[in-house]
Amino acid sequence: LSCLVDADHSDTANFYSPPDDLEIPNLTPTERLESLKAYVGKLSRASEETLQNQTRSDWFNYCAKFSTKSSILECDAPVGSGKTTSVVAHLLKVAAERKLGRIFVVLPFTNIIDQSVEILRKALVLPGENPEAVVMAHHHRAEFNDFRYRGYASTWNAPIVVTTAVQFFEAISACHTGSLRKLHRLCNSAVMVDEAHTAIPIELWGQHWEWLQELCRDWGSHFVLASGSLVKFWSMKEAVERPSSLQSLVPDNLSAQFKKIDTTRVTLRSRSEKFTSLDSLTRFISDTPGPRVVVMN
Secondary structure (H helix, E strand, O other), rough: OOOHHHHHHHHHHHHHHOOOOOOOOOHHHEEEEEEHHHHHHHHHHHHOOOOHHHHHHHHHHHHHOOOOOOOOEEEEEEOOOOOHHHHHHHHHHHHHOOOOEEEEEEEOHHHHHHHHHHHHHHOOOOOOOOOHHHHHEEOOOOOOOOOHHHHHOOOOOOOOEEEEEEHHHHOOOOOOHHHOOOOOHHEEEEEEEEHHHHHHHHHHHHHHHHHHHHHHOOOOEEEEEEEEEOHHHHOOOOOOOOOOOOOOOOOOHHHHHHHHHHHHOOOOOOOOOOOOOHHHHHHHOOOOOOOOOOOOO
């Protein structure tokens, strides 16, 4: 039905105005994965040698090589782990192996989308390509240098689409032609859903979980459900009809490293006595090493 609706809309648009001559590039996942590796490699060489940076680099390399027969993976990785680039590396790897044609990155907020689009365009665009044609942002505040790209973004026509959870899940459950016409783009696509457990209200996950499984089982899709504090709703009988377990994209040894880093990266320093002067307060703050956040009651 999505294919039929999209064809009808497109034919009507072409009848009233000439069809766009914009060229939308193919995904070419192997080439883009190499480009992403080069981009991350430059960042690694320029960054400070710390346990966090080393663990982040190790995880990216793991994701770029990780093969699996599973169609839905979980990814519980904390803030600062390089989650987006690492998961996209895995999606490109899967796309190359399974000959998938499109990648989706589903994010919760428009400001995060803009940041991610900027990074992905730097990392994934090949020489001679138009960045707007390769990585398209789809949300209500997205801006385009060429107005024709707006239509391509709203129909998820680009090889890499970065969109909001609202747009994504409304398309899956659509009954109106405007939203429904892009649903077939999810076939043979690799998808990252960030902050997955909060992407939609928990009471709606029961039905959407069935749809995600159907997309994987019948239509060749691949999903990674990610978060910095993942709630595994798919294993809860209160949320889904048939609870299950998922393979993790974060191996046990790196998961332990991330947890160790996450619990030690912030040092709390408090003081119960009154400060006798402004100078004593500033001395207390300046004597504390590293970036500081001051909280006073």
